[in-house]
Amino acid sequence: MSQTAIPNEPFLEEVEVHGHIIDSLILPKILDCIMAGGGTFRIKEIHIGQARTNPSRALIEVRAETAERLEHILGQIADHGATPAAVVDCCLVAADIAGAFPETFYSTTNQRTEIRMAGRWLPVADQEMDCGIVFDPTTNAARCVPMNEIQPGQLVVTGHAGVRVFPEERSREPQTFEFMGSAVSTEKPKELAIRRIARELAETRRAGNKTLVVAGPAVVHTGSGECLQEMIRTGYVDVLFAGNALATHDIEQALFGTSLGVYLDQGHPAEAGHAHHLRAINRIRRAGSIRKAVEQGILASGIMYECVRRGTDFVLAGSIRDDGPLPDVITDVLEAQKKMREKLQGVAFCLMIATTLHSIAVGNLLPSHVKVVCVDINPSTAIKLTDRGSFQTVGLVTDVAPFLRVLVEELTLLKTP
Amino acid sequence: MTTTPCILMCPPDFYGIEYEINPWMDRRRQADHALAVEQWQRLRQTLESLGVKLSYLKPVAGQPDLVFTANAGLVYRNLVVPSRFRHPQRQREEAAVQEWFAAQGFEVRSLQSDAYFEGAGDALFCGDTLFAGYRIRSDVRGHQELGDILGCQVLPLELVDTRYYHLDTCFCPLAPGVAIYYPPAFDDYAQQVLCASVPELIPVSDAESAHFACNAVVVGRTVVTNTGCPDLHRQLRDRGYEPVACPLGEFVKAGGSAKCLTLRLDGEEASGWRSG
16 A cells, blocks of 8 residues: 555654663653654553652653664664564464465454564555455565455465554644534535535645545436536546446536436436436447447546546446446456545545445545545434544535535635646 | 671682773782782771671682672672673683682573673673663673673663773762762763762762772671772761772772772672672
């Protein structure tokens, strides 16, 4: 997974110091040493001896920007008695069959994780919840692997020893995600929230990171397709995840001016409009793909058209109730998950608009450092996301149309190219 | 009623500058052996004249620094924590020393950790607190363990001048709350700790420190130092102590003086636990 949102000092070690560390100024000296060496610290535990003869003990987390700097600091403070807290290497068991972990596999969270190998902490790549961790001895690297992709012989981490997880620290970015204290907000002023989301989009782009939009067909039904198109045109969307429905209704509108047979500009049904979406799918299937339809001039407007024109990545995942589906829709769910994982590389911000199941599916794939805003008229969508472990989700309960309209206005006001 | 002070010494039969493990040692500037013997004898006589009961380690050929008995270990009542020397040249001394202590009925308890620890050279009681020098010879981890073994407060002090590589070359407790010290030998934190923990600190000058003014043997109110420390002697007299100068220049060539040549077995005068 991307290295985009890793904290400033990703290298850390826990050290322990004991003795008469207060009166001897050994503890302040160690802390000063850490700071002077360009690191930071957090005292995780401290026990102060009550009587003068009682020793004290402190457990200190030392962080630094680079492994070398951390090593240097640890060397310095070791001379003052700070020694690495007792830790063990993680336990590895070779997978015995394909598509399943060994029984006692370590089940991952979506939070940044490291495993200890040969006395050193290794970062786990492709962080994702509900996976296992596979260690590759040839590259000395570890990554999250979903159950169905396990191959026999792969070394899988088992148990909890030698595994450490880093809870996301929001306090480093006070200007961004603290605007809504509660995860789901129905009562808070929407415009302020939307303005901050606009800033977040701009900041993500400025930092060279990617924004993912997960959108449901309501974006088209409500007539907000143009707003999303504008966001794609102005470069605020790097990846789009959707299902057959969003793409179908978008293309239906582009070809027939209707969404599910209803004229969006007039609000009344078209004659024989109920077949429009099938005709739209059929036309794209005849062309071979959405891209080919654009190239052949069949599709000349809409969300999917803008994606093709601008080169915005999109993944359309199928479901059991799909009509058609469009030729671009991946109907094998495992294949779709795989494609989505691939396209999540470099994503730092995710906007989920008016889709419940797709939002939850994407939430499951996202590492916790990716910020998520879930916009839905139904508060339960954001609640479900959070309940399933996507704790980084901020929910905004509102109709999609006014949300996207105000968001595009705010983005325009930011005047960023 | 006071008990008889007991001190361990080692005759300088095999003393000489055979290697260089501190900035004072230079094999080209060899000690005058006859003069060294004479100086050692004079120190011995001085101590005897003060009523000290002396014991002797048997000198061993090839162990020139065995003469510096202060580095044999740390004595606490009937317990001895023997030294574990940093330099291989001195590690050879460890066996003979431990054997001697065991034969005298001391409980010999080595540090469990692999930390270096150089005995009373780096660990001195002042009152109930053990002040412990680290970084150049002893490891701070060893001192932390000492605190656990002895059940007393141990305040590690970082030494920063390689000329004053042991605590006893720059710090000498005279009585609980009173000590001689050479401030630049310590880092800022250690200087703060000393100022906060020892109410009466007597600083020595650069010049007198270089004559090992701090490396003094204290017996009662008598303070025995090398020659060349007139300022310190004046300060000591002003405080009611009786300074005595013994020429020990041949031992300074190896980085030692009066204190290094002795190990108090019944507790230093300044220690809070000494049964007086």
